[in-house]
Each structure stands twice: as C-alpha cells, then as structure tokens.
Amino acid sequence: MSTDPFGIREGEIAVDLPAQFDAGLYYIGRIRTPWTRREDCPRNARVSDAVCTIELDARWKQALQNVETCTHLLVLYWMDKSRRDLVVQAPRHYHKEQRGTFALRSPVRPNPIAASVVRLISIEDARLQVVGLDCLDGTPLLDIKPYFPSTDAVPEAVVGWHKERSGPE
Numbered sequence: 001m002s003t004d005p006f007g008i009r010e011g012e013i014a015v016d017l018p019a020q021f022d023a024g025l026y027y028i029g030r031i032r033t034p035w036t037r038r039e040d041c042p043r044n045a046r047v048s049d050a051v052c053t054i055e056l057d058a059r060w061k062q063a064l065q066n067v068e069t070c071t072h073l074l075v076l077y078w079m080d081k082s083r084r085d086l087v088v089q090a091p092r093h094y095h096k097e098q099r100g101t102f103a104l105r106s107p108v109r110p111n112p113i114a115a116s117v118v119r120l121i122s123i124e125d126a127r128l129q130v131v132g133l134d135c136l137d138g139t140p141l142l143d144i145k146p147y148f149p150s151t152d153a154v155p156e157a158v159v160g161w162h163k164e165r166s167g168p169e
C-alpha cells in the first residue's frame with residue numbers, strides 16, 4: 001500500500017486514461033494559501049477560516065469589473081497534483097470505504113477541477129482576498145463566477161451515502 005499522499009490505496013481502482021485530451025484550458029492565475037502539504041490542507045472549504053489570496057494574471061484584471069459587489073464567489077481551480085485515473089476510491093477519512101469517484105468531492109478525478117464557494121473580503125488590483133479555500137499554495141486558478149443564492153443554493157439536497165455521518169464532507 002502506498003504512503004505517497006497522491007498514491008493509490010488498497011481497494012482503489014484505476015483505469016487507463018484516454019490517449020489524448022479533448023480540450024485545452026488557460027490557467028488564469030494562482031491561489032496563495034498557507035498550506036504546502038496535502039495533509040495540511042483543510043478537507044473542504046468550510047472547515048477553515050484562513051484568508052487566502054487569489055492572484056489573477058494582470059491580463060484578466062478588467063474581467064473583475066463589478067465583482068466587488070459580490071459577497072460570495074464560486075471559484076474553480078485545478079488540482080494539479082492529483083492523479084486522474086481512479087474510478088473507485090477509498091478515502092482515509094471515510095474509514096477507507098469504497099466510493100465511486102463521481103460520488104466524492106475528492107481532487108482525484110479525470111479532470112481535477114475543484115469548486116468552492118468563498119466569501120470575498122477585498123479586491124486590490126488583480127488580487128482577491130477570500131475565505132473558504134482548501135487547496136495547496138500555488139494551485140492554478142481556472143475561473144471565478146458570482147455565487148447566486150437564488151439559483152445555486154439547494155437546501156433540500158441530500159448525499160444519501162453521507163447522510164448518516166456527522167461532520168463536514
């Protein structure tokens with residue numbers, strides 16, 4: 001069994017990845033956080049109140065127009081240290097019970113896109129101070145969108161396998 005924090009665990013299943021990519025994307029900045037080791041990162045965005053900095057590349061600065069009016073943002077980022085070939089995972093914090101990749105918020109997925117709703121504290125030039133991130137320092141930024149409670153919040157939503165558990169996902 002691997003002790004590598006990015007390695008495969010007992011009970012996990014990997015598949016061959018497709019031979020080629022179907023699309024390209026641009027990293028539009030980097031996320032600065034206090035965490036340099038995966039095991040030190042918060043397990044999800046709600047369990048830390050650390051202030052993190054989103055450093056948007058200067059090229060995209062004008063795209064921040066009106067963002068200062070938003071209290072919360074949806075931030076998409078690229079989990080660049082993740083493997084991408086697992087279809088079944090056995091997360092340590094779920095007692096190594098097997099779960100399908102698409103039933104998890106794990107960073108390990110075919111396209112390691114992470115999403116977090118963050119609270120916006122300030123914007124100065126192309127730097128945004130936010131609370132609510134869970135990624136390693138230097139993680140690439142993919143996108144910033146306004147969080148609309150009217151369309152994004154679904155209070156009655158349930159994750160069945162997780163329902164009986166206490167604590168955050």
Ligand SMILES: C[S@@+](CC[C@H](N)C(=O)[O-])C[C@H]1O[C@@H](n2cnc3c(N)ncnc32)[C@H](O)[C@@H]1O
Nearest residue numbers: 041042043079080081082105107114115135136
């Ligand atoms: C469970 S994921 C959740 C990500 C996001 N909030 C989501 O729900 O899509 C957060 C974990 O990803 C791992 N992680 C953070 N930054 C990473 C990176 N750059 N590459 C790979 N894994 C990373 C850390 O273990 C962290 O606790």
